[in-house]
Amino acid sequence: MREYQKYLAQINALQCVGSRPFAMPVSACMDPFSKRRIALFDMNKDHNVVTEEEWVAWFHAAFDEDPQDLDVLKRRLSNAIRFDTKVLDAESRVGRMLDDLMRVLEQDHQEWVLHQEGKIVVEIMTKAIKPEALKTAVQKQLQLQRNKGLKSDVFRYVKWLRQFSAGFQLYVGLDEVMAPAPQTGASKTDSLKSGRGKPDGADKNRGKPDAADKSRGRPDGRQGSRSQPLPA
Secondary structure: OHHHHHHHHHHHHOOEOOEOOOOOOOHHHOOHHHHHHHHHHOOOOOOOOOOHHHHHHHHHHHHOOOOOOHHHHHHHHHHHOOOOOOOOOHHHHHHHHHHHHHHHHHHOOOOHHHHHOHHHHHHHHHHOOOOHHHHHHHHHHHOOHHHHHHHOOHHHHHHHHHHHHHHHHHHOOOOOOOOOOOOHHHHHHHHHHOOOOOOHHHHHOOOOOOHHHHOOOOOOOOOOOOOOOOOO
């Protein structure tokens, strides 16, 4: 039905004074097998006797969807909404996020969430913001008393977010915070293990005999003393 509405809008755009383009009826745009099945089981009629108004009413009934479970809808929105930082323009990034939002809502005609559960939609959109620096700045702004009304009004929030993200990009930028440099202690430890960067004391003692070598061959274990001859 969406495709037919798109086709009908294109045909009506060509209408002018004195000329009216011909539009194909709904029944002529349907698959013959589906048309016979729908007429037989849904309308209990032969497909040849179903009028154009009945076909239009049958298709319009698909737009009357019952509200879905809110938790399920929240998961679908969280998985679909993305804040693409590859798009350079701030308003275009917000617009791309709104496209993802509306595709999920219009798929099952759940637009009522925008008007009745605006606070939930604002929370989901805020969590999807990237980079983390921009998301943190937005969360801090929403905590202010003057911005309290933005938490429950999706349309005001979107208008404010476009302006705020554009200013953030202009004065701060959207690059992610650079990772901290590695600590120098780790490099020193590696150099010591590999034999490089040894302290000076290790080189000074190189080649000198230790205490065990000095006392080697002396039964009393004394160091630096010579044996005196016995008196006659």
